[in-house]
Amino acid sequence: MTQYESIIGLETHIQLNTQSKIFCSCKADSWLDAPNSNICPVCTGLPGVLPVLNRKAVEKAMLLASAMQAEIQPVSFFDRKNYFYPDLPKGYQISQYDMPLARGGFIDLPIPDSTGQNTTSYTRRIGITKLHLEEDAGKTKNIGGERQIDFNRCGVPLVEMVTGPDLRTAEEAAHYLFRLRQLLRWIDISEGDMEKGHLRCDANVSIRPVGVDYLNPKTEIKNVNSIDAVRDAISKEIERQIRETEAGQKIEAWTLEWDEDRGILKKMRSKETEADYRYFREPDLLALRIDDAWQNEVVSIQPELPLQRRQRFMNAYQLPEYDADILTSEKKLSDFFETATKAYPGDSKKISNWIMNDLLRILKDRNMQIDQMQLQPADLVEIITMVENGLINTSTGKSLIEKVEDSHQRPSEIVRSENLTRVSDESAIISACKEVLAENPTEVASYKAGKPTLMGWFVGQVMRKTKGKTDPEKAKEIFETLLH
Amino acid sequence: MELTPDIVKRIADLARLELTETEVELYCVQLSAILEYAARLQKIDTHEIPPTSSILPSHSLLREDDPVEGHNREEILKNAPAIKREQYQVPPILD
Secondary structure (H helix, E strand, O other): OOOEEEEEEEEEEEEOOOOEOOOOOOEOOOOOOOOOOOOOOOOOOOOOOOOOEEHHHHHHHHHHHHHOOOEEOOEEOOEEEEOOOOOOOOOEEEEOOOOOOEEOOEEEEEEEOOOOOOOEEEEEEEEEEEEEEEEOOOEEEEEOOEEEEEOOOOOOEEEEEEEOOOEOOHHHHHHHHHHHHHHHHHOOOOOOOOOOOOEEEEEEEEEEEOOOOOOOOOEEEEEEOOHHHHHHHHHHHHHHHHHHHHOOOOOOOOEEEEEOOOOEEEEOOOOOOHHHHOOEEOOOOOOEEOOHHHHHHHHOOOOOOHHHHHHHHHHHHOOOHHHHHHHOOOHHHHHHHHHHHHHOOOOHHHHHHHHHHHHHHHHHHHOOOHHHOOOOHHHHHHHHHHHHOOOOOHHHHHHHHHHHHHHOOOHHHHHHHOOOOOEOOHHHHHHHHHHHHHHOHHHHHHHHOOOOOHHHHHHHHHHHHOOOOEOHHHHHHHHHHHHO | OOOOHHHHHHHHHHOOOOOOHHHHHHHHHHHHHHHHHHHHHHOOOOOOOOOOOOOOOOOOOEEOOOOOOOOOHHHHHOOOOOEEOOEEEEOOOOO
16 A cells, blocks of 8 residues: 655634734724624724734734744735625735745744653754734624624734645644644743634645655645644544545545534535735735834844753753653743752752642642742742751642642741641650550551551551651651561 | 636626626726736836835834724614624625
8 A cells, every 4th residue: 555644734823912903903802802892993994994003913923933933024015815704894804915024934843752751753844934914804603594793803913824834744733733832822922722713723734655745736624723623633634635545536625624523524615716815915004114123122022932941951951851841831830940940959850840740730730820829939949958958858848839829928937837847856756656556556456467558557647646747757667666 | 908708707706796798898998998008007117116015105104002992882883784782794695
């Protein structure tokens, strides 16, 4: 049987998180707002109105372009893309066509091996062929056979970003979206939530025999609104194309729609050709000029990017790739780690373990973000230092994280006020152990008669007596001597 | 360039215009005349002149990202042919 490889390109639409819309001053974010509550004559396309470009939308698009290593163009233009649809009130979308905001660009995507560990097995460079600004359309809702239109979303700024046909598997496509979403949040230009439509994705898919360099006709998959759905839809489409090709069928350039509920692809209307859009320059807007001074001012606030920081954490702090990946999953978490590790030089892996094992669990349990925590990096370092110096035991240390959250006190204050320092005086532990044995003659008899599992119970009793301040290993040692 | 009735019908279709046969003939002539004029302009040597899409000052004015409230939804919705649940009601189309 022929071996096939799949060729995948992704077209993404990214909703920028500006306060106002791209060409008018209406509020951009209408989440939970009533329909048509953020509309005006400009975004509903009334006659005689003029668009005025939002500076922040341009700057956020510049930040993305620079993060993708694209070349920001000194001059770009807006164009009208003409088509008729009820949620597009002007009859055209203001977009960019032949003179876009940025050209070129790429991202080097680390693709983990499939064993479940987040270690990179290879890197795939994904080229960017298109990056431009445009306005979003409204929403058409189907309610009981009736069509109703909400223009709240109309005029919200979007960046359209299209990759080259550089992705080779459904898994790579999922990784691209994952890294893109991480980047959008990191540089604070979009919330990147696919379920809320902040990040939308269409996928172009074709297959070819391994070894050739031509491209076969592709199909376009629309309406996929989660990373898992993108992976599933592309996998299904690759399977279908291989099946049809093997059966001697030709693959036609269909547009397919992903049906999330049923997990199937459905054929949509035949693809409109590009010429049908009759692009022409938007006469209501002048050239967008970005001089060096403006570009430098915007790009200079660009933080270190997630994949760079991930690499640096591995190099500078000798962290395993798995740790570096998790610690750089979001910017504030990576800032927390770095502040802590600088205050506790020499053992970054210990800081990483505490964050990954304890802090992240607490954040998850409490459904909190790292920057909402009372616990500061210095507090974590203080806790770890007390554990390392033997002042408190590990379990007290772990419980201190929660106590800091609940009490808003520094860890050392809590240790002092609650008298949590570990009982290291051996004679105190021995007398506590003796008390336990004296109080529980039945258990002692069972233990001696051959029930060694009771050891854990004895240790538990001592921990209770000493309010958790005893080192359990030490108590076990003493019991073994006493019961010998 | 001489426009054929088929091309005029295609353009009308893209613009969602319904034309009578008489109109198609009329626009064949009129649109062809416009294209003929454009063709004459094309012959002028402009290779040293940068493309001019506007004669206005050379760059866009930008607006600060400050949301402004104050547009009355009811006023704007008055422009809708029909309203339901604060939304524009339209006939089912396409797909």
